[in-house]
Amino acid sequence: SEAPLRSVVLILAAMFEDTLDVEDVEINRDLAAAGEPPETLDHDLLHYLFVASEPYLHADSGDKVKESSSGRRVLHLSKLLTEAKVDEGFRWLSFACELKRSEYYAQYVGCYAQGTMQAALVRDLHILQEWFPNLFYTELPRICSAFLVEFVGCRGIVRRVVSLIDQPQLYHLYMLIARGQLCIFGCRPADVCMTVSATLECDSFEQVCLWQLLTSEFSANIPMAAELTAHLLLKCQLDFTSNSEAATGLLSLLRSAAFCQIASGSGNVCI
Numbered sequence: 001s002e003a004p005l006r007s008v009v010l011i012l013a014a015m016f017e018d019t020l021d022v023e024d025v026e027i028n029r030d031l032a033a034a035g036e037p038p039e040t041l042d043h044d045l046l047h048y049l050f051v052a053s054e055p056y057l058h059a060d061s062g063d064k065v066k067e068s069s070s071g072r073r074v075l076h077l078s079k080l081l082t083e084a085k086v087d088e089g090f091r092w093l094s095f096a097c098e099l100k101r102s103e104y105y106a107q108y109v110g111c112y113a114q115g116t117m118q119a120a121l122v123r124d125l126h127i128l129q130e131w132f133p134n135l136f137y138t139e140l141p142r143i144c145s146a147f148l149v150e151f152v153g154c155r156g157i158v159r160r161v162v163s164l165i166d167q168p169q170l171y172h173l174y175m176l177i178a179r180g181q182l183c184i185f186g187c188r189p190a191d192v193c194m195t196v197s198a199t200l201e202c203d204s205f206e207q208v209c210l211w212q213l214l215t216s217e218f219s220a221n222i223p224m225a226a227e228l229t230a231h232l233l234l235k236c237q238l239d240f241t242s243n244s245e246a247a248t249g250l251l252s253l254l255r256s257a258a259f260c261q262i263a264s265g266s267g268n269v270c271i
Contacts (some may be wrong), residue, residue: 046088046091047091047095050091050092050095053074053077053078054099054104056073056074057074057075057101057104057107075107075108075111076111078092078108078111078112079111079112082112087127088108089108089109089112089120089123089124089127090124090125090127090128090131092104092105092108092124093105093121093124093125093128093143094128094135094139096146097139097142097143097145097146098142100146102146102147105146105147117147117150118150118154118156121143121147121150121151121154121157122154122156122157122160125143125157125160126160129160129163129164133164134169136160137165137169137172137173140161140173140176140182141176141181141182144182144183144184148183151184152183152184152185152186153184153185153186153188153191153192153195155194155195155198157184158184158185158195158199158210159198159199159202161173161184161213162199162202162206162207162209162210162213163206165209170209170212170213173213173216174212174213174216175216177213177216177217178216183217184213184217185213185214185217185218187224189224189227189228189230189231190231192214192228192231193228193231193232195210196210196214196232196246200243200246204245207245207246207249208245208248208249210249211245211246211248211249211250211252211253212249212252214249214253215249215252215253215256218253219253219256225253225254225256228253229250229253229254232246232250
């Protein structure tokens with residue numbers, strides 16, 4: 001019944017509040033001493049709760065969790081834990097992507113009624129980045145693959161990606177994008193321009209990072225690079241005299257696109 005379930009939630013919430021951070025620190029210290037990556041959610045206490053719940057969440061198809069009483073109670077338990085300030089969202093996200101069962105996270109979001117899937121994804125990625133920054137950048141390809149529609153071209157996610165990134169992480173994402181294993185900006189020039197415009201007041205390093213990732217994604221796509229340039233120069237009317245990062249980034253994109261076109265033997269381009 002509802003009353004016993006809420007009692008269980010209170011006990012679990014109190015347990016997680018008292019032990020979760022300590023457990024994470026101790027486990028991560030042990031992993032680091034053993035030469036393993038210190039950041040992981042596999043050793044998080046909530047992970048074991050998800051593992052125990054997963055057998056009740058087997059899907060009948062690729063997009064729906066089967067309607068069983070056990071499955072509904074598992075999702076209801078997650079909803080009550082979230083209401084008790086136990087932040088499960090980013091953990092459900094990582095767990096669902098690890099199992100390649102994106103519907104688990106979708107069901108959690110739908111059960112808790114946290115708004116749109118994209119809004120929930122932005123919020124949970126923000127929390128994941130703050131708690132486990134290295135894991136955030138490691139998980140991005142899997143999350144992008146699982147939630148392609150919500151992920152690609154989302155300005156909130158782009159801001160999250162460049163807000164706390166360091167140089168090794170930037171290089172890692174640059175290479176993933178160049179190899180076609182990750183897509184961040186999408187293929188609509190108007191949307192990309194809005195993303196660029198929304199970052200003009202950001203820290204200079206964040207803008208530089210954004211343009212490097214953007215160059216990696218579009219430099220081999222000559223028509224897209226040309227259309228994006230036209231949008232930025234003609235429709236967005238960016239003032240490049242006061243936005244030097246955008247000016248430098250655009251020139252880098254054009255040079256890269258020109259090099260790709262020459263290398264492909266499709267003609268000579270002068271920039």
